[in-house]
Amino acid sequence: MLPFILSALACYILLLRPLYDYYRHFTNARRLNCQKPRTKATRLPWGIDFVRRLAKASNQDRLCEEVSSFFEEEQCNTFQVWLPQRHKHFWTTEPRNVQAILATQFSQFELPPEREGVVKPMFGRGIFSANGTYWEHSRAMMRPQFTRQQIADLELEERHFQEMLLHIRPDKESGWIDSIDLRPLFFRLTIDSATEFFFGQSVGSQIEALSDRPLKETHENYGWRSLADHFDSGTRHLGTRARLGPLYWLHNPSDFRENSHQIRQFADYFVQEALKRTAMDDMLEKEEAGGGEEKDRKYVFLHELIKQTRDPIELRSQLLHMLLAGRDTTAGLLSWVFFLLARHPKVYQRLRATVIETFGQYDSPQDITFSRLKACTYLQYVMQETLRLYPQVPVNGRTATTDTCLPVGGGLNGTAPVYIKKGERVNYSVYGMQRRKDIWGPDADEYIPDRWASHRYGWEYLPFNGGPRICLGQQFALTEAGYVITRLVQMFDELVAVDPKEPVINQSTLTSTAKQVRVRLHKADQVC
Numbered sequence: 001m002l003p004f005i006l007s008a009l010a011c012y013i014l015l016l017r018p019l020y021d022y023y024r025h026f027t028n029a030r031r032l033n034c035q036k037p038r039t040k041a042t043r044l045p046w047g048i049d050f051v052r053r054l055a056k057a058s059n060q061d062r063l064c065e066e067v068s069s070f071f072e073e074e075q076c077n078t079f080q081v082w083l084p085q086r087h088k089h090f091w092t093t094e095p096r097n098v099q100a101i102l103a104t105q106f107s108q109f110e111l112p113p114e115r116e117g118v119v120k121p122m123f124g125r126g127i128f129s130a131n132g133t134y135w136e137h138s139r140a141m142m143r144p145q146f147t148r149q150q151i152a153d154l155e156l157e158e159r160h161f162q163e164m165l166l167h168i169r170p171d172k173e174s175g176w177i178d179s180i181d182l183r184p185l186f187f188r189l190t191i192d193s194a195t196e197f198f199f200g201q202s203v204g205s206q207i208e209a210l211s212d213r214p215l216k217e218t219h220e221n222y223g224w225r226s227l228a229d230h231f232d233s234g235t236r237h238l239g240t241r242a243r244l245g246p247l248y249w250l251h252n253p254s255d256f257r258e259n260s261h262q263i264r265q266f267a268d269y270f271v272q273e274a275l276k277r278t279a280m281d282d283m284l285e286k287e288e289a290g291g292g293e294e295k296d297r298k299y300v301f302l303h304e305l306i307k308q309t310r311d312p313i314e315l316r317s318q319l320l321h322m323l324l325a326g327r328d329t330t331a332g333l334l335s336w337v338f339f340l341l342a343r344h345p346k347v348y349q350r351l352r353a354t355v356i357e358t359f360g361q362y363d364s365p366q367d368i369t370f371s372r373l374k375a376c377t378y379l380q381y382v383m384q385e386t387l388r389l390y391p392q393v394p395v396n397g398r399t400a401t402t403d404t405c406l407p408v409g410g411g412l413n414g415t416a417p418v419y420i421k422k423g424e425r426v427n428y429s430v431y432g433m434q435r436r437k438d439i440w441g442p443d444a445d446e447y448i449p450d451r452w453a454s455h456r457y458g459w460e461y462l463p464f465n466g467g468p469r470i471c472l473g474q475q476f477a478l479t480e481a482g483y484v485i486t487r488l489v490q491m492f493d494e495l496v497a498v499d500p501k502e503p504v505i506n507q508s509t510l511t512s513t514a515k516q517v518r519v520r521l522h523k524a525d526q527v528c
Ligand code: HEM
Pocket: 127, 128, 139, 142, 321, 322, 325, 326, 327, 329, 330, 333, 391, 392, 393, 396, 397, 462, 463, 464, 465, 468, 469, 470, 471, 472, 473, 474, 476, 477, 478
């Protein structure tokens, strides 16, 4: 009897089940009028050469360009490729497909399951990697923290901007700085401001990086060292883990473990401090029988979050996810803005004229506020155009949670729907979509902020993602970046690339940034 049952089971698993699945998918696809998209031919079995090309390009900081070249080779905007274990991946630059997976068919797609495993050792479980009800819970908890009032603290920005200026020292006679790489300065500025905003205490990386200053006075009871370096090294390792896909666990070197430990220790310290403070407040409030007045304290994200949960692990993880989502992205935007402005002197001069007219000279700034930055049209165009050419999340993906279809990409001319089976992956290249010549015109690869005067964008422009998982920090990022751009542009009347012919290197870890931003700067005469 047993042999019979075993052979029946084997027959079902090996033959009947695949046949039944094949039939089910075939009829589903026909019912939905789906057709196959182009298939990327691979030379080696299981798409090994395709995966190898991606890995090589990623190691050489050419990932975005390589992905775009796949679309060019196939001469289409959606294709499929067979990968190991007969897994099929779809790639698309179709706005309608991206809109479907992020918005109109939101419930049928989710973040690739491995994302949680990739970031967990360093950041724990939080909004940036969660799916389903835990994501809904996280989003509901975070969203109220992004009101205009809370993200518009420009005093905080000015303090960190001033600390950044300690590294920018023009020659007293000529007013010139002959060569400076702005990129590390922006990365330090954004970790300093983000840690202050989220935890109430900046890691002080600009001061720590000054060779002629004593090490930063750290918090009275806890002295951290090189937190920004741990964060940078850790996110580089996360990039490597992310590129390994489901095999992310293979990359877990000891320095990554140390980076994770240091970052978690930093967060734990401030979470514990905040919990103690809240417990003390509760006690005082009881003693005063509810008659105590609300204390006038500066806004700290962590202190607000405590009103919603007092679980120290959840607080730590959610805050670190915020740091992950918000720090490198904003620094990347600033880096690309100055990389591009240094190669487009006319744009720089026009931006400077606009900034001076709107916000005055560096020494006597007038009313730089959240709403006035937002209303400064040319400044917004400059940022929008930068985000179009160099989005910080250039390639992204979702996994189907059910059998479904994409609206377009199938058939010979790519207009038919495409059938997607549960578990299959759809990757979308925002970088490629935002440079499509049939959408943006023949000058799509050029940096022309003025194109925004006449362009109203839809799903073809997606630097902050869209749908229910749209970036929570969009306004926060644009305010911070807009402020820093304004202050630098007020201060320097000339900005030139050290080597205008230097090739563009788009470095990707978890996010994308210019590998370096080597510029010459001239301090404006009016600035003391
Ligand atoms: C130029 C700066 C920024 C860019 C280009 C950017 C872009 C993005 C993108 C593309 C996503 C979607 C990721 C995905 O679903 O796979 C995202 C999500 C997110 N971003 Fe941003 N971001 C920026 C700054 C920030 C800042 C400053 C914060 C916080 C202060 C932030 C918080 C978040 C959060 C919490 C999510 C997850 C939202 C969710 O899944 O519900 N971002 N961002």
